[in-house]
Amino acid sequence: MTGVADLIARPQKPLTQKLEKGSWKRRMDMTRFGISRRKALESGACALAGAAALLVTARADAEPSTTYEEIVRRWYEAWEKKDQDQFETLMADNFTFTSAAGDDHISKRAFKTQCWDTQVNFIDRFDLERVFGNGNEAFVKYLCHTKNGKSFRNVEYFRLRDGKVEAIECYFGGKSTFPSAVSNGS
Numbered sequence: 001m002t003g004v005a006d007l008i009a010r011p012q013k014p015l016t017q018k019l020e021k022g023s024w025k026r027r028m029d030m031t032r033f034g035i036s037r038r039k040a041l042e043s044g045a046c047a048l049a050g051a052a053a054l055l056v057t058a059r060a061d062a063e064p065s066t067t068y069e070e071i072v073r074r075w076y077e078a079w080e081k082k083d084q085d086q087f088e089t090l091m092a093d094n095f096t097f098t099s100a101a102g103d104d105h106i107s108k109r110a111f112k113t114q115c116w117d118t119q120v121n122f123i124d125r126f127d128l129e130r131v132f133g134n135g136n137e138a139f140v141k142y143l144c145h146t147k148n149g150k151s152f153r154n155v156e157y158f159r160l161r162d163g164k165v166e167a168i169e170c171y172f173g174g175k176s177t178f179p180s181a182v183s184n185g186s
Helices: 005-007 037-081 084-090 108-119 179-183
Strands: 017-018 024-026 089-101 123-134 137-146 151-161 164-171
Touching: 037 084, 037 123, 037 151, 037 164, 084 108, 089 108, 089 123, 123 164
Parallel strands: 089 164
Antiparallel strands: 017 024, 123 137, 137 151, 151 164
């Protein structure tokens, strides 16, 4: 077996050779690297098998994302249908909510009181513009239409575990587009 030191110490052959009329041709010389054609082909086959295995793994990772995207869609559906049972079923016991409106990892109970109870009857529908899921995370960009004819846009980051929403971080636009400001008619 040839070691790295042997490869460095060995005189190197040029990768190009001059042909007639001043043109240059790139040479493919396997001996320059100290590898037989057989070993190179075996390595290529191994690399191809490894790449195929990565694709299978990537597809397996994509499946939970689809499941999580469905959970996220059911979350917004619960709001639209005013389905408190579905809403509570989707929330993990250790659920937290964070937003720019002063909510800093509030509990499931506080979220229900401060957000669900005060906003559920005000929301008409959501247009989910983008839902991206990866592993146990999802980002959602939506336009929320309210019953008073106004709308606001948010981006929310979801962390999910075991088929439930474990945490949401909500990112609003300007203060005048916070859900509370829109619901007050400001």
